[in-house]
Amino acid sequence: MTGGARDASARLAAAAKDLARATRRLDQPSDSYAVFGDLLDAQRSLEQVLRQLAEWHRSTVKGVHYADHHEESTLGVMTASEELDLAAQQAEGLNETLSRAYGGTSVVRWFDGDEEGDRERPAAPGKAEAIAAASAVPSDLDNTGLYDMTEIFYQHGFNELSIVLRDLLNAVEDGDV
Known part of the structure:
Protein backbone atom coordinates (compact mmCIF):
# COMPACT_ATOMS: atom_id res chain seq x y z
CA MET A 1 0.00 0.00 0.00
CA THR A 2 2.36 2.66 -1.14
CA GLY A 3 1.57 5.74 -3.12
CA GLY A 4 -2.08 6.32 -3.91
CA ALA A 5 -3.81 4.06 -1.42
CA ARG A 6 -1.40 4.80 1.40
CA ASP A 7 -1.60 8.57 0.86
CA ALA A 8 -5.39 8.44 0.54
CA SER A 9 -5.76 6.47 3.78
CA ALA A 10 -3.53 8.98 5.60
CA ARG A 11 -5.67 11.88 4.28
CA LEU A 12 -8.82 10.02 5.36
CA ALA A 13 -7.46 9.52 8.88
CA ALA A 14 -6.59 13.23 9.12
CA ALA A 15 -9.99 14.26 7.73
CA ALA A 16 -11.78 11.97 10.21
CA LYS A 17 -9.89 13.59 13.10
CA ASP A 18 -10.83 17.04 11.77
CA LEU A 19 -14.48 15.99 11.52
CA ALA A 20 -14.43 14.60 15.06
CA ARG A 21 -13.23 17.96 16.33
CA ALA A 22 -15.58 19.98 14.10
CA THR A 23 -18.74 18.11 15.13
CA ARG A 24 -18.36 18.97 18.80
CA ARG A 25 -20.44 22.02 17.90
CA LEU A 26 -22.14 22.85 14.63
CA ASP A 27 -22.13 26.42 13.32
CA GLN A 28 -25.76 26.10 12.24
CA PRO A 29 -28.16 23.38 13.43
CA SER A 30 -29.16 22.68 9.83
CA ASP A 31 -25.53 21.76 9.08
CA SER A 32 -26.27 18.39 10.67
CA TYR A 33 -28.21 17.35 7.55
CA ALA A 34 -25.27 18.07 5.23
CA VAL A 35 -22.84 16.43 7.66
CA PHE A 36 -25.03 13.30 7.75
CA GLY A 37 -25.12 13.20 3.94
CA ASP A 38 -21.36 13.53 3.64
CA LEU A 39 -20.82 11.00 6.42
CA LEU A 40 -23.14 8.54 4.69
CA ASP A 41 -21.27 8.98 1.40
CA ALA A 42 -17.96 8.44 3.19
CA GLN A 43 -19.28 5.37 5.00
CA ARG A 44 -20.43 3.82 1.72
CA SER A 45 -16.95 4.38 0.33
CA LEU A 46 -15.39 2.82 3.43
CA GLU A 47 -17.56 -0.26 2.95
CA GLN A 48 -16.26 -0.53 -0.61
CA VAL A 49 -12.67 -0.14 0.61
CA LEU A 50 -13.15 -2.95 3.13
CA ARG A 51 -14.55 -5.27 0.46
CA GLN A 52 -11.73 -4.40 -1.94
CA LEU A 53 -9.06 -4.97 0.72
CA ALA A 54 -10.60 -8.33 1.61
CA GLU A 55 -10.55 -9.33 -2.05
CA TRP A 56 -7.00 -8.10 -2.46
CA HIS A 57 -5.86 -10.21 0.51
CA ARG A 58 -7.62 -13.27 -0.96
CA SER A 59 -5.84 -12.73 -4.28
CA THR A 60 -2.33 -12.49 -2.80
CA VAL A 61 0.10 -15.25 -3.72
CA LYS A 62 2.43 -16.98 -1.28
CA GLY A 63 6.02 -16.39 -2.33
CA VAL A 64 5.04 -13.40 -4.49
CA HIS A 65 3.28 -11.06 -2.06
CA TYR A 66 4.46 -12.55 1.24
CA ALA A 67 6.99 -15.08 2.60
CA ASP A 68 6.58 -18.57 1.15
CA HIS A 69 7.66 -20.69 4.11
CA HIS A 70 6.29 -18.52 6.88
CA GLU A 71 3.10 -20.05 8.29
CA GLU A 72 2.26 -16.93 10.31
CA SER A 73 2.14 -14.93 7.08
CA THR A 74 -0.35 -17.34 5.51
CA LEU A 75 -2.46 -17.32 8.65
CA GLY A 76 -2.26 -13.52 8.81
CA VAL A 77 -3.48 -13.12 5.22
CA MET A 78 -6.39 -15.53 5.83
CA THR A 79 -7.33 -13.80 9.08
CA ALA A 80 -7.17 -10.37 7.46
CA SER A 81 -9.44 -11.35 4.57
CA GLU A 82 -12.01 -13.01 6.87
CA GLU A 83 -12.04 -10.08 9.31
CA LEU A 84 -12.27 -7.57 6.47
CA ASP A 85 -15.31 -9.47 5.14
CA LEU A 86 -16.87 -9.21 8.60
CA ALA A 87 -16.01 -5.51 8.82
CA ALA A 88 -17.62 -4.93 5.41
CA GLN A 89 -20.82 -6.65 6.60
CA GLN A 90 -20.84 -4.49 9.71
CA ALA A 91 -20.19 -1.40 7.58
CA GLU A 92 -23.25 -2.29 5.51
CA GLY A 93 -25.33 -2.34 8.70
CA LEU A 94 -23.87 1.01 9.71
CA ASN A 95 -24.83 2.39 6.28
CA GLU A 96 -28.44 1.39 6.94
CA THR A 97 -28.40 2.96 10.41
CA LEU A 98 -26.87 6.21 9.13
CA SER A 99 -29.39 6.24 6.30
CA ARG A 100 -32.25 6.14 8.79
CA ALA A 101 -30.65 8.92 10.86
CA TYR A 102 -30.15 10.99 7.70
CA GLY A 103 -33.80 10.46 6.77
CA GLY A 104 -34.84 11.52 10.26
CA THR A 105 -32.92 14.77 10.19
CA SER A 106 -34.15 15.60 6.69
CA VAL A 107 -37.61 16.52 8.01
CA VAL A 108 -36.42 18.71 10.89
CA ARG A 109 -36.91 22.45 10.51
CA TRP A 110 -33.87 23.76 12.32
CA PHE A 111 -33.56 27.21 13.89
CA ASP A 112 -30.39 28.68 12.41
CA GLY A 113 -30.70 32.23 13.75
CA ASP A 114 -28.28 33.55 16.36
CA GLU A 115 -30.64 35.87 18.16
CA GLU A 116 -33.47 34.82 20.44
CA GLY A 117 -36.05 36.50 18.20
CA ASP A 118 -34.89 34.33 15.28
CA ARG A 119 -35.87 31.19 17.18
CA GLU A 120 -39.56 31.50 16.37
CA ARG A 121 -40.89 29.06 13.82
CA PRO A 122 -40.73 30.59 10.36
Whole structure:
Protein backbone atom coordinates (compact mmCIF):
# COMPACT_ATOMS: atom_id res chain seq x y z
CA MET A 1 0.00 0.00 0.00
CA THR A 2 2.36 2.66 -1.14
CA GLY A 3 1.57 5.74 -3.12
CA GLY A 4 -2.08 6.32 -3.91
CA ALA A 5 -3.81 4.06 -1.42
CA ARG A 6 -1.40 4.80 1.40
CA ASP A 7 -1.60 8.57 0.86
CA ALA A 8 -5.39 8.44 0.54
CA SER A 9 -5.76 6.47 3.78
CA ALA A 10 -3.53 8.98 5.60
CA ARG A 11 -5.67 11.88 4.28
CA LEU A 12 -8.82 10.02 5.36
CA ALA A 13 -7.46 9.52 8.88
CA ALA A 14 -6.59 13.23 9.12
CA ALA A 15 -9.99 14.26 7.73
CA ALA A 16 -11.78 11.97 10.21
CA LYS A 17 -9.89 13.59 13.10
CA ASP A 18 -10.83 17.04 11.77
CA LEU A 19 -14.48 15.99 11.52
CA ALA A 20 -14.43 14.60 15.06
CA ARG A 21 -13.23 17.96 16.33
CA ALA A 22 -15.58 19.98 14.10
CA THR A 23 -18.74 18.11 15.13
CA ARG A 24 -18.36 18.97 18.80
CA ARG A 25 -20.44 22.02 17.90
CA LEU A 26 -22.14 22.85 14.63
CA ASP A 27 -22.13 26.42 13.32
CA GLN A 28 -25.76 26.10 12.24
CA PRO A 29 -28.16 23.38 13.43
CA SER A 30 -29.16 22.68 9.83
CA ASP A 31 -25.53 21.76 9.08
CA SER A 32 -26.27 18.39 10.67
CA TYR A 33 -28.21 17.35 7.55
CA ALA A 34 -25.27 18.07 5.23
CA VAL A 35 -22.84 16.43 7.66
CA PHE A 36 -25.03 13.30 7.75
CA GLY A 37 -25.12 13.20 3.94
CA ASP A 38 -21.36 13.53 3.64
CA LEU A 39 -20.82 11.00 6.42
CA LEU A 40 -23.14 8.54 4.69
CA ASP A 41 -21.27 8.98 1.40
CA ALA A 42 -17.96 8.44 3.19
CA GLN A 43 -19.28 5.37 5.00
CA ARG A 44 -20.43 3.82 1.72
CA SER A 45 -16.95 4.38 0.33
CA LEU A 46 -15.39 2.82 3.43
CA GLU A 47 -17.56 -0.26 2.95
CA GLN A 48 -16.26 -0.53 -0.61
CA VAL A 49 -12.67 -0.14 0.61
CA LEU A 50 -13.15 -2.95 3.13
CA ARG A 51 -14.55 -5.27 0.46
CA GLN A 52 -11.73 -4.40 -1.94
CA LEU A 53 -9.06 -4.97 0.72
CA ALA A 54 -10.60 -8.33 1.61
CA GLU A 55 -10.55 -9.33 -2.05
CA TRP A 56 -7.00 -8.10 -2.46
CA HIS A 57 -5.86 -10.21 0.51
CA ARG A 58 -7.62 -13.27 -0.96
CA SER A 59 -5.84 -12.73 -4.28
CA THR A 60 -2.33 -12.49 -2.80
CA VAL A 61 0.10 -15.25 -3.72
CA LYS A 62 2.43 -16.98 -1.28
CA GLY A 63 6.02 -16.39 -2.33
CA VAL A 64 5.04 -13.40 -4.49
CA HIS A 65 3.28 -11.06 -2.06
CA TYR A 66 4.46 -12.55 1.24
CA ALA A 67 6.99 -15.08 2.60
CA ASP A 68 6.58 -18.57 1.15
CA HIS A 69 7.66 -20.69 4.11
CA HIS A 70 6.29 -18.52 6.88
CA GLU A 71 3.10 -20.05 8.29
CA GLU A 72 2.26 -16.93 10.31
CA SER A 73 2.14 -14.93 7.08
CA THR A 74 -0.35 -17.34 5.51
CA LEU A 75 -2.46 -17.32 8.65
CA GLY A 76 -2.26 -13.52 8.81
CA VAL A 77 -3.48 -13.12 5.22
CA MET A 78 -6.39 -15.53 5.83
CA THR A 79 -7.33 -13.80 9.08
CA ALA A 80 -7.17 -10.37 7.46
CA SER A 81 -9.44 -11.35 4.57
CA GLU A 82 -12.01 -13.01 6.87
CA GLU A 83 -12.04 -10.08 9.31
CA LEU A 84 -12.27 -7.57 6.47
CA ASP A 85 -15.31 -9.47 5.14
CA LEU A 86 -16.87 -9.21 8.60
CA ALA A 87 -16.01 -5.51 8.82
CA ALA A 88 -17.62 -4.93 5.41
CA GLN A 89 -20.82 -6.65 6.60
CA GLN A 90 -20.84 -4.49 9.71
CA ALA A 91 -20.19 -1.40 7.58
CA GLU A 92 -23.25 -2.29 5.51
CA GLY A 93 -25.33 -2.34 8.70
CA LEU A 94 -23.87 1.01 9.71
CA ASN A 95 -24.83 2.39 6.28
CA GLU A 96 -28.44 1.39 6.94
CA THR A 97 -28.40 2.96 10.41
CA LEU A 98 -26.87 6.21 9.13
CA SER A 99 -29.39 6.24 6.30
CA ARG A 100 -32.25 6.14 8.79
CA ALA A 101 -30.65 8.92 10.86
CA TYR A 102 -30.15 10.99 7.70
CA GLY A 103 -33.80 10.46 6.77
CA GLY A 104 -34.84 11.52 10.26
CA THR A 105 -32.92 14.77 10.19
CA SER A 106 -34.15 15.60 6.69
CA VAL A 107 -37.61 16.52 8.01
CA VAL A 108 -36.42 18.71 10.89
CA ARG A 109 -36.91 22.45 10.51
CA TRP A 110 -33.87 23.76 12.32
CA PHE A 111 -33.56 27.21 13.89
CA ASP A 112 -30.39 28.68 12.41
CA GLY A 113 -30.70 32.23 13.75
CA ASP A 114 -28.28 33.55 16.36
CA GLU A 115 -30.64 35.87 18.16
CA GLU A 116 -33.47 34.82 20.44
CA GLY A 117 -36.05 36.50 18.20
CA ASP A 118 -34.89 34.33 15.28
CA ARG A 119 -35.87 31.19 17.18
CA GLU A 120 -39.56 31.50 16.37
CA ARG A 121 -40.89 29.06 13.82
CA PRO A 122 -40.73 30.59 10.36
CA ALA A 123 -44.03 31.47 8.77
CA ALA A 124 -45.50 28.81 6.54
CA PRO A 125 -45.06 29.56 2.86
CA GLY A 126 -47.90 31.30 1.13
CA LYS A 127 -49.78 30.08 -1.92
CA ALA A 128 -47.13 30.96 -4.51
CA GLU A 129 -44.22 29.56 -2.53
CA ALA A 130 -46.10 26.35 -1.63
CA ILE A 131 -47.11 25.72 -5.24
CA ALA A 132 -43.60 26.46 -6.55
CA ALA A 133 -41.99 24.14 -4.01
CA ALA A 134 -44.53 21.37 -4.66
CA SER A 135 -43.99 21.70 -8.40
CA ALA A 136 -40.20 21.54 -8.13
CA VAL A 137 -39.94 18.34 -6.06
CA PRO A 138 -41.32 15.86 -8.63
CA SER A 139 -39.13 17.26 -11.40
CA ASP A 140 -36.08 17.12 -9.11
CA LEU A 141 -36.88 13.49 -8.36
CA ASP A 142 -37.46 12.73 -12.05
CA ASN A 143 -34.01 14.09 -12.93
CA THR A 144 -32.27 11.55 -10.70
CA GLY A 145 -30.13 8.96 -12.43
CA LEU A 146 -30.99 5.28 -12.15
CA TYR A 147 -27.92 4.42 -10.08
CA ASP A 148 -28.60 7.28 -7.66
CA MET A 149 -32.01 5.84 -6.73
CA THR A 150 -30.85 4.26 -3.52
CA GLU A 151 -32.75 3.64 -0.30
CA ILE A 152 -31.71 7.05 0.99
CA PHE A 153 -32.97 8.65 -2.25
CA TYR A 154 -36.45 7.23 -1.60
CA GLN A 155 -36.39 8.25 2.07
CA HIS A 156 -35.30 11.74 1.18
CA GLY A 157 -37.87 11.95 -1.64
CA PHE A 158 -40.65 10.87 0.72
CA ASN A 159 -39.56 13.45 3.28
CA GLU A 160 -39.39 16.21 0.67
CA LEU A 161 -42.86 15.33 -0.65
CA SER A 162 -44.22 15.23 2.91
CA ILE A 163 -42.91 18.72 3.61
CA VAL A 164 -44.30 20.33 0.44
CA LEU A 165 -47.64 18.55 0.83
CA ARG A 166 -47.92 19.74 4.43
CA ASP A 167 -47.11 23.30 3.31
CA LEU A 168 -49.71 23.10 0.53
CA LEU A 169 -52.35 21.83 2.96
CA ASN A 170 -51.50 24.58 5.43
CA ALA A 171 -51.85 27.17 2.65
CA VAL A 172 -55.30 25.73 1.79
CA GLU A 173 -56.30 25.64 5.45
CA ASP A 174 -55.19 29.26 5.94
CA GLY A 175 -57.26 30.32 2.96
CA ASP A 176 -54.26 31.33 0.87
CA VAL A 177 -55.27 28.99 -1.96
